[in-house]
Amino acid sequence: xxxxxxxxxxxxxxxxxxxxxxxxxxxxxxxxxxxxxxxxxxxxxxxxxxxxxxxxxxxxxxxxxxxxxxxxxxxxxxxxxxxxxxxxxxxxxxxxxxxxxxxxxxxxxxxxxxxxxxxxxxxxxxxxxxxxxxxxxxxxxxxxxxxxxxxxxxxxxxxxxxxxxxxxxxxxxxxxxxxxxxxxxxxxxxxxxxxxxxxxxxxxxxxxxxxxxxxxxxxxxxxxxxxxxxxxxxxxxxxxxxxxxxxxxxxxxxxxxxxxxxxxxxxxxxxxxxxxxxxxxxxxxxxxxxxxxxxxxxxxxxxxxxxxxxxxxxxxxxxxxxxxxxxxxxxxxxxxxxxxxxxxxxxxxxxxxxxxxxxxxxxxxxxxxxxxxxxxxxxxxxxxxxxxxxxxxxxxxxxxxxxxxxxxxxxxxxxxxxxxxxxxxxxxxxxxxxxxxxxxxxxxxxxxxxxxxxxxxxxxxxxxxxxxxxxxxxxxxxxxxxxxxxxxxxxxxxxxxxxxxxxxxxxxxxxxxxxxxxxxxxxxxxxxxxxxxxxxxxxxxxxxxxxxxxxxxxxxxxxxxxxxxxxxxxxxxxxxxxxxxxxxxxxxxxxxxxxxxxxxxxxxxxxxx
Numbered sequence: 001x002x003x004x005x006x007x008x009x010x011x012x013x014x015x016x017x018x019x020x021x022x023x024x025x026x027x028x029x030x031x032x033x034x035x036x037x038x039x040x041x042x043x044x045x046x047x048x049x050x051x052x053x054x055x056x057x058x059x060x061x062x063x064x065x066x067x068x069x070x071x072x073x074x075x076x077x078x079x080x081x082x083x084x085x086x087x088x089x090x091x092x093x094x095x096x097x098x099x100x101x102x103x104x105x106x107x108x109x110x111x112x113x114x115x116x117x118x119x120x121x122x123x124x125x126x127x128x129x130x131x132x133x134x135x136x137x138x139x140x141x142x143x144x145x146x147x148x149x150x151x152x153x154x155x156x157x158x159x160x161x162x163x164x165x166x167x168x169x170x171x172x173x174x175x176x177x178x179x180x181x182x183x184x185x186x187x188x189x190x191x192x193x194x195x196x197x198x199x200x201x202x203x204x205x206x207x208x209x210x211x212x213x214x215x216x217x218x219x220x221x222x223x224x225x226x227x228x229x230x231x232x233x234x235x236x237x238x239x240x241x242x243x244x245x246x247x248x249x250x251x252x253x254x255x256x257x258x259x260x261x262x263x264x265x266x267x268x269x270x271x272x273x274x275x276x277x278x279x280x281x282x283x284x285x286x287x288x289x290x291x292x293x294x295x296x297x298x299x300x301x302x303x304x305x306x307x308x309x310x311x312x313x314x315x316x317x318x319x320x321x322x323x324x325x326x327x328x329x330x331x332x333x334x335x336x337x338x339x340x341x342x343x344x345x346x347x348x349x350x351x352x353x354x355x356x357x358x359x360x361x362x363x364x365x366x367x368x369x370x371x372x373x374x375x376x377x378x379x380x381x382x383x384x385x386x387x388x389x390x391x392x393x394x395x396x397x398x399x400x401x402x403x404x405x406x407x408x409x410x411x412x413x414x415x416x417x418x419x420x421x422x423x424x425x426x427x428x429x430x431x432x433x434x435x436x437x438x439x440x441x442x443x444x445x446x447x448x449x450x451x452x453x454x455x456x457x458x459x460x461x462x463x464x465x466x467x468x469x470x471x472x473x474x475x476x477x478x479x480x481x482x483x484x485x486x487x488x489x490x491x492x493x494x495x496x497x498x499x500x501x502x503x504x505x506x507x508x509x510x511x512x513x514x515x516x517x518x519x520x521x522x523x524x525x526x527x528x529x530x531x532x533x534x535x536x537x538x539x540x541x542x543x544x545x546x547x548x549x550x551x552x553x554x555x556x557x558x559x560x561x562x563x564x565x566x567x568x569x570x571x572x573x574x575x576x577x578x579x580x581x582x583x584x585x586x587x588x589x590x591x592x593x594x595x596x597x598x599x600x601x602x603x604x605x606x607x608x609x
Contacts, residue, residue, distance in 0.1 A: 006335050013158065013338045016119045017166075023111040028170055030107030035175040037101035039182050042316065044093050046309035112167045120159045127151055127341055135350040136415045137375050145225070150340055157337035165330040172320035172327075179317045186310050218263045225256040351417060352435040361441045362426050363391040363523040363554035365412065370421035372407055372577075380419070381407045383577040391523075394555040396565035398598060399574040408574065409526050409556045413442045440464065443517040447529035449509045451501030456486050457493040459501070460515045468519055479549065480515035482508070518549055525555040531564065562599050571595060 183191040229252050367387040373380045382404050397405040423430045451459050461468045477483040489495040501509045559565045566585040573581035573595045588595035
């Protein structure tokens with residue numbers, strides 16, 4: 001049987017519930033007990049009414065007889081004397097029904113809360129795990145604000161569908177079914193009035209559901225925009241104030257928040273309209289039942305207790321129907337949120353089909369007719385690059401911005417895969433390596449340093465390096481010329497450096513990243529403008545350390561100052577995705593080509609300063 005996309009998403013969501021089937025079943029049992037207690041109270045009211053009628057002799061010797069469930073039970077236990085009914089049966093039943101009602105509600109509510117919170121936990125962890133393995137190209141297209149909003153806001157919408165909605169559907173749904181059965185038991189003819197209205201209610205709920213789901217997607221998108229604008233304002237607060245962009249950012253937030261508000265108001269109006277509409281339709285059935293009950297023919301078949309019980313049960317039925325329609329908005333929000341979560345979870349991970357694992361590599365790297373383009377573009381970023389790099393050789397890459405230097409080195413650790421050609425490490429295609437194993441042989445320091453809200457020590461001994469002893473961490477920091485400023489921090493290496501190292505200067509953050517690469521001690525080293533955040537003095541201080549670091553390592557250095565790569569074994573000049581020149585520093589200067597032009601321009605800039 002083909003299901004609608006929404007039904008498939010919700011069923012997939014509920015499959016997570018099956019992992020916690022025991023508390024789920026206990027919770028259902030508790031809610032059913034609670035609903036049965038509600039119905040038992042109505043039947044007790046019927047018994048009390050008929051007992052009052054008997055005591056006041058209003059229906060004495062009548063052919064009418066009350067045959068409620070509560071009456072049958074109490075007569076069997078306590079007999080049918082008025083004294084036992086008055087002092088034992090009715091008071092005891094009131095206490096028992098209240099106790100069962102409370103216990104059932106406690107068990108049902110708590111157990112379903114256990115299930116729903118584990119459900120949200122599972123989804124959040126699975127979603128975060130997906131973030132850790134998504135292809136790099138996915139992050140190129142996605143807004144970080146939307147990704148964060150999915151983990152926080154969207155998962156919260158699933159919480160509503162998994163807690164409030166699931167509990168209400170089970171509790172109020174079982175109550176509706178129980179009340180309908182009780183009404184049929186009391187008088188099946190009158191019950192038909194209510195049953196005839198149910199298809200119309202279902203049609204309204206279906207139309208409203210489609211509206212809810214559409215608005216929910218818009219709300220999630222709008223909330224992602226709010227998160228994105230906020231994140232940009234928090235991360236770029238310096239630029240915003242320095243360049244007078246405060247008013248511009250305020251307007252962006254105003255627009256994003258206003259759009260979010262409008263979508264929420266649409267949801268509120270749809271929800272507010274659907275409730276009274278359904279209650280209005282139910283009131284027609286309730287009015288018809290009431291008028292029909294006052295017919296002498298019907299009255300002759302009912303005792304006073306049955307009459308009151310039917311009226312009360314009919315009235316009580318309206319409340320759970322109303323709550324079930326109210327919860328529809330939460331379910332639809334949950335479905336829309338789950339759909340956005342599953343779309344990320346279902347995104348294929350970065351390709352890792354390799355089986356080869358190597359503990360030690362020499363570091364020979366060969367680019368064989370390598371071309372590369374991004375998935376979203378037909379334009380080649382790299383075009384037929386062929387290059388052989390021997391173990392221990394230092395390769396410097398220079399060229400204009402956007403020429404493809406960073407794209408070229410990003411292919412080595414397989415942040416992206418070649419569109420054409422292949423890259424060999426020690427003669428083995430890098431695609432044959434297990435990704436994790438391949439990257440253990442490579443150290444990277446990029447121009448965009450990322451630090452974590454942790455201690456300096458843990459930022460240097462990060463990830464696979466966390467078990468390195470403290471002395472080795474300090475040794476790496478000394479080589480990176482970071483030890484002196486670290487010891488001046490309030491707690492030295494144990495100082496918390498804040499979100500993305502906000503408590504450190506740009507140069508200090510860069511040196512910690514360099515120390516991290518030094519500590520890894522990998523045979524292949526990539527420095528992507530690794531000293532770009534350092535002033536000239538700091539750069540000179542660590543240049544010798546970097547020269548020591550790249551010895552006996554296969555190194556790729558992208559430099560913003562050509563004076564720092566003069567000692568490279570080979571310099572590649574990359575323009576428009578092609579290697580237009582290569583050779584040593586002196587050889588390229590003698591050629592008088594593109595490299596000489598770049599070098600002379602830099603020298604002229606220095607003289608002007």
